[in-house]
Amino acid sequence: MDTIAAIATPPGRGGLGVIRISGPAAQAITGNMCGLREPLKARHARYASFLDANGEPLDSGLLLYFPAPASYTGDDVVELQAHGSPVLLRALLERVMGLGARPALPGEFTRRAVENGKMNLEQAEAVVACIDAATLRAARQAQRHLQGEFGKKISGLMDVLTGLVAHVEACLDFPEEDIPGLFFDQLRTRLADELLQPIDALLATSDFGERLFQGVTVAIVGAPNVGKSTLLNLLSGRDRAIISPQPGTTRDVLEVDFELHGIPVRLIDTAGLRESADNIEQEGIKRARAAAGTADLVIAMADASNPETWDPGVEADCYVMNKIDLVNSNVDFPAMYHLISAHAGDGIDILIDSLAFRLGDIPAAEEGLLITSSRHRQQIVLARNHLLNGAELLGDSVSMDMAAMEWRRAWSSMGEILGLGDVEHILDRVFSEFCIGK
Template sequence: MSAPDERDTIAAIATAPGRGAIGIVRASGPQALALAQRLTGRDPPAPRTAVLRTCLDHRGEAIDQGLLVCFPGPDSFTGEDVIEFQGHGGQLLLHLIWERLLALGARPARPGEFSERAFLNGRIDLTQAEAIADLIDAGSRQAARGAMRSLRGEFSSRVEALRTRLVGLRIELEAAIDFVDEDDVGPIGDRRLTASLADVAASLDALLMQAEQGRKLAQGAVMVIAGAPNVGKSSLLNRLAGDDMAIVTPIAGTTRDLLRTDVVIAGMPVRIVDTAGIRETEDPVEREGVARARQAIDQADLILAMDTGDEPTDGVTSVTLPPQIPVLRVRNKIDLRGEPAGWLSGSDVLGVSVLTGEGMDLLTDELAQRLAGAAQGESTFTARRRQVQALKQCADAVEAARAGLQQGLGIELLAEDLRRAHDRLGEITGRVTPDQLLGEIFSTFCIGK
């Protein structure tokens, strides 16, 4: 990844399409201030000072009048010279100003290129860059707060703290490998290394758990309603959505395909997936629906397994649920049996009536706890699936190093495991390079004496 071309200045309309009171056109790059002068026919204003300016076309005629603000680099969002013109929100006016900037020498910005330049110029790391998109796309107050915490660097600082600890361990191991005869390089103690790796692993587990909750907060948790035909899955979807999203009939097998709707539960965006009733069938359409239901179940964050108590206890639903995915078991139609709502005696099954609404408050509270978990706290940051995956790979590499240490493997293999762990953390923030590690090794040991 290389830094932006020094001769390259980009421009874009920064506000969403549509009619509005205010619209913003921005440009970034070494020619941005010169573009501001040519666009308005006047010298750029003092840095970070909003002044009234008129944008002119190639004939010198006014296009629009509004506020011009200049942000000289490196003290700007992108780290380059940046200008922003805040005018009236008509799309024609904004396009005319943008096209004028292009005619003066700018080029159209690619999607996300302003944030990309901020990353390449060291203004933000990769996690913070992604948090900008999460903040824009936030579907709830909790998600917006979490994205802001990531943008402020809370997630990055946790990753950086772990990276620093891994670098310290790598330095010791690699120094022991390469400079074993040096007097100032001490031996590695297995007991101390075991304790250090255990401490890193525990910190990784804690961060991974919080990042997984942050991933659900930013990108939404997926809850799949599964069960046999005609147990009330579609009725539950409709009640949770507050709308008639699915067709409901007494005929078993009405739902043939996946039905999805997005709701917010305890501040967390949740995608609810209604599935075809799982059963053996000769109907080719329903068979395809069952196959899609199984695929959706495998990708869920939470499975809501619904029954009515009338199905066989060894039915197909109970044996096809993936063991690694949390399951909330719900028994519907308690109104037909005269049973009270709540947890059934001596079981982990929650009794409800979707038809009458009995037990639905209990169900919603339980969903909030299981889906949101730690994300309900005030310290949760947002994360993304790739970041969670990188943390998992890092944890796997650290566990491999711990296992290798117990088995008495050579320190070269342990160093390789820690290198893999270190690289996975570097993928999260996008800041780790071999040269950076080399610099830290030279600064820690008197290598060149």
């Protein structure tokens, strides 16, 4: 087995930089590089000088040794904690390479952890989710996956399915007339109660779970000067957009990132929709309509003090009537509108809750384990289809053999989530998305 190495900290300067070495030669490479006369002690920090090929110090810092199998990868691992200078870290890594290590491929440390049984494939994907989580809510969900909760859920479903397949295959040894019809009814009942219902409940979480990590795009559209930029600044908590009473101030698409109930949101402010002879403004309006066409959610905004803006002229998911502080309270607005004053902050909390609901938000007290990966969702949908196909085939001995085959395929589909079976092609795809040092 090769010994691999990589810089494990993010690019750029920092107080600390870490080089990770994993493989059978990890301790020998470190000993040569630091001029050590005795082996490293497991899981104890040791101060040392990091020497170049001529024995001159490149840097100094701490060494941490994790012997196999009690390490992240399951192999011998040594971490060099040096100063976070990109120049120094590159020099240290080149020195490690010169002593026999090779550069790690993207995700190769975690891939070795999977291959050595330190974690399953789903947990490995959770490592990336933890790194990429843009909100605390997403990070907590990723941690649940990393701790193995999702894998245990899938394993439990696979165990139930194994029992059902065993019952079906046992029947293949008996004449058809000896198998009562009640037996098949019981199998279908167990299939529905113990597999299909839990699977459907899990699949129902996928839209929101995937949005926690992929984020959503929300576009604000409407006539000029209805308060779109004011709402963007208010929701994002930043003075990102220029606000002016002059119509047409916003001429291009303006984007700002923020979180809404823990959901990462890219909020888009657009040029006011109106007829214009100005070429630049026309281009801004064209881009506004394009943004509305690709957004996950569209907010159409109107001005309570200007009835000419009340017909938004675009399809939207949420309709907002702004500037209600400028009109009498007895004005009868169209029922589809949320009433707010972006300037005074009135109605904003209700609007935020409404937007979160439309994005599939689950109350925190009710949030359980979520499907957060499209790959997992696709495998579970595939497994569900095989389960239903098998249920339709229960009956005579020929079709029962096919039913068992369909259910074994369902088992394999769920097993691919955990990395079971012939999944080399899946490993290649999953780990290509990792950073080098992980």
